[in-house]
Structures are given as structure tokens and as C-alpha cells.
Amino acid sequence: MPSIDIAKLVEPDRVHRLAYTSQEIFDIEVENIFEKIWVYCGHESQVKNPGDYHTLQIGRQPMVMVRGKDRQVRVLYNRCPHRGVELCGNQRGNTGSNFVCSYHAWSFHLDGKLEAIPLMKGYDGTRLTRDNPDCDMKSAARVDSYRGFVFASLSNEGPTLSEFLGEARIAFDDMCDRSPAGEVEVVPVCHRVIQHSNWKFFMENQLDALHPSVTHQSTGVAAGVIEKEIAAKTGHAPLHYHYLSAFATPFDKWDTVQTINFPRGHGILKAYMGLRPQDPDTKAYERLMEKAYGKEKMEEYLSRSIHHVLVYPYLSVQSPLQQLRCLRPLGPNKTLSEIWHFRLKGAPEAIYRRSLWYFNLVNSPATMINADDLENWTKGQWGLESKGGDWVSFHRDYGRDTIENGVTYSNKGTSEAVMRSQFQAWTKYMQGSL
Amino acid sequence: MATKKKVAVTKPAAKKASTKKTVPTKAAATPRAAAKRVERALLGGVTLLASETQGRTGAQAIAPDHSPRAKPAAVRAPRSVSAPAKSAAGLKERVEQFLFRQSELLDNKHWQDYIDLFTEDGVYWMPALPEQTEWEGTASIFAEDKMLMQVRMGRVTHPNAWSQAPMWATNHLVGNIVIEKETAKEVVVRSRFHMMELRRDSVRHFGGTYRHTLVKKGSGFRIRLQRVDLFNGQAAYDYVLQIWV
Numbered sequence: 001m002p003s004i005d006i007a008k009l010v011e012p013d014r015v016h017r018l019a020y021t022s023q024e025i026f027d028i029e030v031e032n033i034f035e036k037i038w039v040y041c042g043h044e045s046q047v048k049n050p051g052d053y054h055t056l057q058i059g060r061q062p063m064v065m066v067r068g069k070d071r072q073v074r075v076l077y078n079r080c081p082h083r084g085v086e087l088c089g090n091q092r093g094n095t096g097s098n099f100v101c102s103y104h105a106w107s108f109h110l111d112g113k114l115e116a117i118p119l120m121k122g123y124d125g126t127r128l129t130r131d132n133p134d135c136d137m138k139s140a141a142r143v144d145s146y147r148g149f150v151f152a153s154l155s156n157e158g159p160t161l162s163e164f165l166g167e168a169r170i171a172f173d174d175m176c177d178r179s180p181a182g183e184v185e186v187v188p189v190c191h192r193v194i195q196h197s198n199w200k201f202f203m204e205n206q207l208d209a210l211h212p213s214v215t216h217q218s219t220g221v222a223a224g225v226i227e228k229e230i231a232a233k234t235g236h237a238p239l240h241y242h243y244l245s246a247f248a249t250p251f252d253k254w255d256t257v258q259t260i261n262f263p264r265g266h267g268i269l270k271a272y273m274g275l276r277p278q279d280p281d282t283k284a285y286e287r288l289m290e291k292a293y294g295k296e297k298m299e300e301y302l303s304r305s306i307h308h309v310l311v312y313p314y315l316s317v318q319s320p321l322q323q324l325r326c327l328r329p330l331g332p333n334k335t336l337s338e339i340w341h342f343r344l345k346g347a348p349e350a351i352y353r354r355s356l357w358y359f360n361l362v363n364s365p366a367t368m369i370n371a372d373d374l375e376n377w378t379k380g381q382w383g384l385e386s387k388g389g390d391w392v393s394f395h396r397d398y399g400r401d402t403i404e405n406g407v408t409y410s411n412k413g414t415s416e417a418v419m420r421s422q423f424q425a426w427t428k429y430m431q432g433s434l
Numbered sequence: 435m436a437t438k439k440k441v442a443v444t445k446p447a448a449k450k451a452s453t454k455k456t457v458p459t460k461a462a463a464t465p466r467a468a469a470k471r472v473e474r475a476l477l478g479g480v481t482l483l484a485s486e487t488q489g490r491t492g493a494q495a496i497a498p499d500h501s502p503r504a505k506p507a508a509v510r511a512p513r514s515v516s517a518p519a520k521s522a523a524g525l526k527e528r529v530e531q532f533l534f535r536q537s538e539l540l541d542n543k544h545w546q547d548y549i550d551l552f553t554e555d556g557v558y559w560m561p562a563l564p565e566q567t568e569w570e571g572t573a574s575i576f577a578e579d580k581m582l583m584q585v586r587m588g589r590v591t592h593p594n595a596w597s598q599a600p601m602w603a604t605n606h607l608v609g610n611i612v613i614e615k616e617t618a619k620e621v622v623v624r625s626r627f628h629m630m631e632l633r634r635d636s637v638r639h640f641g642g643t644y645r646h647t648l649v650k651k652g653s654g655f656r657i658r659l660q661r662v663d664l665f666n667g668q669a670a671y672d673y674v675l676q677i678w679v
Contacts, residue, residue: 143571167472189562189573192670218595222588226581244585256480260472270476304476320546336670341573353571366560366576366675368589374673384614409475 006430010423013398014391017384020198034427035059038151038164040326043186050096057328064088068110075140075152076112112137116432147172163207168266174319177301179344180292189338197377199329206308206316207269209254209413212247219368220248231377240357246273257413263406265312265425271305282352333381338365394419507542529623532655537606545587553656560662600634621648641665
């Protein structure tokens with residue numbers, strides 16, 4: 001039995017600091033959330049050929065996503081059932097036609113089934129027999145995918161992937177619909193950044209419209225100066241300066257950007273950057289889109305007002321720019337983020353390059369934006385580990401959001417509806433009722 | 435240039451905040467109807483148009499520079515890149531001096547002097563993967579022309595560059611200098627570097643290869659391309675890189 005009463009940590013408008021700092025809480029999160037829910041493993045295009053694999057962690061479990069000879073993508077525990085030794089020793093690669101353990105050469109087919117044990121007769125008369133499922137690599141309880149994005153759940157129970165994603169599936173629809181072929185392909189560069197803070201700081205920050213012009217003022221202002229300088233010289237600065245300068249937008253503008261928050265903690269921050277300039281590249285792209293979908297659908301797909309979509313509690317998808325950040329919580333004060341981006345199949349190179357600027361300037365390990373976010377979260381973690389105050393305030397615009405069918409529409413961009421909604425879901429998860 | 439502020443509001447992003455109490459959760463409508471409501475909500479929105487960021491930003495409410503950063507070093511590296519004199523020094527020695535000076539400018543936080551080492555079309559590029567060959571159109575760690583370098587300098591020198599507030603310094607060592615190619619106008623040089631970075635009370639290490647494409651200018655050089663391959667570029671980063679390595 002946990003010694004901490006979850007119900008007492010979360011009030012509708014404030015949360016106890018232990019939710020961010022306690023090892024005991026973190027352990028329950030791993031058990032009740034991360035090792036149960038549908039966790040993003042990767043994109044199908046990361047494992048194109050049979051034997052291609054990608055390793056990842058679900059909760060504390062070492063997993064490997066692998067493409068089988070039958071083309072199916074599976075998610076298996078990355079360990080040999082004999083003595084527990086890790087099978088795939090690299091982040092990614094191709095394991096050939098089977099997995100072979102480096103310790104005693106047990107080998108497995110790409111679907112995890114035992115292939116061979118050396119000197120098998122050594123097991124004659126024991127209760128270990130070839131047909132014993134304990135001799136196979138264990139598989140994730142459930143694996144499913146949505147538009148090429150592969151998820152696994154380590155629990156046989158709980159919602160289907162489709163039910164879990166709910167309205168947040170727009171993240172993947174919006175990304176794929178922007179491709180004339182309806183598909184994206186991963187760019188095989190994964191940046192990994194460790195934050196010395198609780199994963200909740202990241203999830204809250206992604207839809208927090210009050211922070212950009214404070215936290216990112218330095219970059220926003222610096223980029224704005226150069227953007228104007230270039231515009232004065234050439235009449236028009238490239239869009240990527242705007243990616244950065246938009247962060248310095250005044251408070252009152254941010255307050256007009258709405259968030260939409262869903263029952264499982266998922267959420268959307270609506271768009272604020274104009275991503276439909278009328279340059280020749282965009283026009284060429286729009287012609288391709290119109291040819292693929294017709295004018296009406298093309299308009300629908302390209303006019304969606306989305307900046308980030310969060311799949312709670314670990315994924316932030318920036319669908320209009322085809323990028324994704326996936327959190328792997330490592331401890332109450334340590335979180336790994338894996339940062340990916342994708343190409344729209346069938347879209348012109350110029351459209352890829354336009355999104356790539358965002359990946360390089362904002363999402364790379366030399367980010368001019370997240371440098372200051374990470375700094376805030378580290379300092380935030382320290383503060384919450386202190387005894388200087390027990391409660392984290394989420395009072396902003398409390399009681400002034402619109403709730404319809406369980407969906408919370410913030411009436412102010414800076415409403416802390418986002419955090420309140422996330423913690424409602426968190427409480428249910430922690431109590432085992434979601 | 436005074437840029438007119440414009441906000442395109444295609445549809446009110448939200449209803450006016452009112453004193454009205456939160457609408458209680460109704461019995462769930464059909465999932466289709468709920469989805470339609472979300473779809474409708476995603477149609478409108480505020481778009482911030484380019485060049486409209488001149489208004490007061492949030493942080494202007496805060497007194498700037500409450501936590502001044504480490505200042506640039508008082509000792510300036512020599513402005514000239516021509517020392518030692520052309521006649522007295524061979525190519526290798528001049529290239530070496532140039533690379534040493536570059537490190538000094540970075541370690542002493544003389545950002546503008548560092549940017550000035552580049553030609554007008556100069557590029558600082560840190561690829562994500564060693565097999566990459568083009569700085570444009572490639573997923574990179576840094577991919578900056580001079581204007582973007584100017585943005586980065588503007589950022590780290592801004593009084594409210596929060597992540598620059600803690601004690602922060604670097605120390606570069608450059609060695610294993612190999613002249614790869616020399617033409618009438620250019621020199622291509624490979625070298626190895628080791629950078630230690632102090633942040634708060636911790637030290638991090640970065641190492642790798644520089645490949646400079648240098649344009650001859652008098653007896654000195656300007657950088658057309660500085661390619662930086664971190665040997666640990668795809669390892670997980672404990673925090674991020676704030677400035678050029």
C-alpha cells in the first residue's frame with residue numbers, strides 16, 4: 001500500500017509538490033501508467049526491412065521493435081529468456097534472420113519464437129522443453145499502429161489504441177494528411193536530451209502559452225531584430241526567422257491562442273504561426289495536395305489550427321511541422337526525450353526543408369529555445385524538492401473554461417486548464433481507474 | 435523600419451470569458467458529434483503574422499539583467515589574423531595560429547569577433563551524422579549562416595537569456611592539425627578539438643573533428659565552412675549546447 005494518499009495530492013486548482021518529486025509516486029507512475037498504457041515505440045519506416053530493429057524503453061522495460069520476415073512489426077522484450085541477457089546491443093540496426101544471444105547462443109526467430117538452443121540434449125528429462133513458451137522472447141501484451149506510428153501496451157487490459165488516443169489521433173491524421181500520399185517517413189536522426197526534472201514539467205510546458213515570451217524572450221527578440229534587418233534588405237525574411245521571433249509575441253496575443261483538453265490528459269495548443277505563405281513552393285505543394293484530395297479536403301487539411309498535440313503523458317507531436325518528441329521518464333527528477341522528424345511522402349523538397357529549419361533551430365541539441373525551458377525545469381525541480389512551499393498553483397482562469405462532453409476548451413490561451421486537465425487524468429491513472 | 439502590427443483573426447479563438455460558471459459536463463454526446471465539435475474548434479485560430487513581434491514581450495515586465503552573466507574576458511585576442519608575419523611563417527604555422535585564435539575568441543566570449551572570422555557566405559555546421567555531406571537540407575545540430583549566428587549571439591548576450599545566468603565557461607584545445615588541401619585561394623584543414631564546458635558546478639566534455647574550409651585573405655584567413663563533427667554527437671545530451679563548439 002502506498003504511504004501517500006494520491007487523492008490528497010491533487011486538488012482541482014493546485015497540486016502537491018510530491019507529485020513531482022517522490023520516488024514512491026514515480027514508482028506508481030511506472031506501474032500504473034507507463035507499463036500499462038499504449039506507449040509510442042517508433043514509426044514503421046524505422047524498421048523497413050526484415051531484421052531491422054530499434055530498441056526503446058517502456059517504463060523500465062527494455063524493448064525492441066523489430067520487422068519480421070512476414071513484414072509484421074513486433075515489440076518484444078529485449079532479453080534472452082535463458083539468463084536475461086540483452087539481445088540487441090545497439091539502439092538500432094539489423095539483426096539478420098534471427099536474434100542470437102551473446103552469452104550461450106540461444107537463438108530466436110524475428111517473431112521471438114525460439115529457433116535453437118545449443119546442445120539441446122542437455123535439457124533431456126528436465127522441465128524445459130522446446131515447446132515451452134518460456135523459451136521464447138516475451139512479446140509486449142499488445143501491439144498496434146495508427147497511420148504508421150507503432151504503439152505497444154504491456155498490459156492485456158485497458159482501452160484499445162484507438163480508444164486511448166481518442167481525439168488526440170488528430171496528431172497523426174494532421175501529420176499524414178499533409179502528405180499528398182497520406183503517409184510520412186521517418187528521417188533517421190534521433191536527438192536525445194536529458195532533462196533533470198520530472199516529466200510533468202515538459203508536458204505542462206508544451207501547452208503553456210504564458211511562458212514563451214518570458215522564457216524565450218532573448219531568442220525571440222534577437223531573431224526579430226535580424227528578421228527585420230533581412231526584410232528591410234530583401235523585402236521578406238525566410239520563415240524560419242519567424243519560427244524564432246514568434247516566441248517573443250506579447251502576452252495579450254498569447255492569451256488569444258486556445259487550448260483544447262481531452263479526458264485522458266491529451267491536449268491541443270492551437271496554431272499561432274502562419275505556415276501557409278503564398279510563395280511558389282507552397283503553391284506547388286498545394287497543387288499536389290489538391291490533385292490528391294480535391295480542393296475542399298486540401299483546404300481542410302492545410303487550415304487546421306494546430307501547434308502541438310499532446311498524447312498524455314509522454315508524447316508531444318508538432319504535426320504541421322512533422323516533428324515529435326517522446327518522453328522516457330527515468331526517475332522523478334530525470335527524463336529522456338527522443339526527438340524525431342518526418343518527411344511528407346510525395347511533398348516537394350522545399351516543404352521538407354521548411355519544416356527542417358524548425359527541427360534544426362528549435363529541436364536540435366543546440367536549440368535556441370529549449371535551452372531556456374530546460375533551465376526553468378531544472379530550477380523548478382529544485383524548488384519543488386525544497387520545503388519552501390507545498391503547493392503548485394494552477395489557479396489561472398480556474399472555473400472560466402468551457403467544458404463540453406468532457407472536453408475542456410480554454411477561453412484564454414494562458415488558462416491553466418492544461419495542467420488541471422492533465423492532473424485529473426493523472427489522478428485517475430494513479431488510482432487505477434483509467 | 436516600422437512594421438505594422440497585424441493579427442489575422444479568422445474566427446474568434448474563444449468565447450469571451452464571462453463570469454458564467456463552467457458549463458457542466460453533459461451526458462456524452464455521440465463520439466461523432468464530439469469529434470465534430472473538436473474539428474470545428476480547430477478551424478479558426480489566431481495567426482501571428484511575420485514581423486509583428488515588436489510589441490512588449492512578457493519578460494519586459496521583469497527588470498532585466500538581475501542576474502548578470504560571466505563577462506567576456508578582459509584579455510582580447512589580437513584583431514589581426516596575419517600574425518606571425520607572412521614572410522616568417524609557413525602555411526601550417528599560420529593555419530595553426532588561426533585555429534588557436536578561433537578557440538581563444540570562443541573561450542573568451544568574443545562572439546562578434548568569432549563571427550567576423552567567417553566570409554560573408556560563411557557557414558558553421560555541425561552535422562548530426564558523420565556521413566552527411568551538405569549543410570542545407572540536412573538534419574543537423576548546428577546549421578547556421580552568418581545571419582543565424584547573429585541571432586545566436588543576440589540571444590546569449592540578451593540580458594534575459596536565463597540559461598546564461600549560471601556560471602558558464604568553455605576551454606578548447608585544438609591539435610592534430612592536418613592540411614588536407616591547398617589551392618591558390620583556399621586551404622582545407624582538419625584538426626581535433628577537446629572542449630570542456632563548465633556549467634554551474636559540473637564539467638562536460640565534447641570532442642571531435644573540425645574541418646575548416648579557409649579562404650586566403652592577405653596572410654590570414656576567413657572561414658567559408660567550419661564543419662564540426664562531435665564524436666559524441668548522437669549520444670544523449672545532458673542539457674544542450676548553447677553556443678558554437
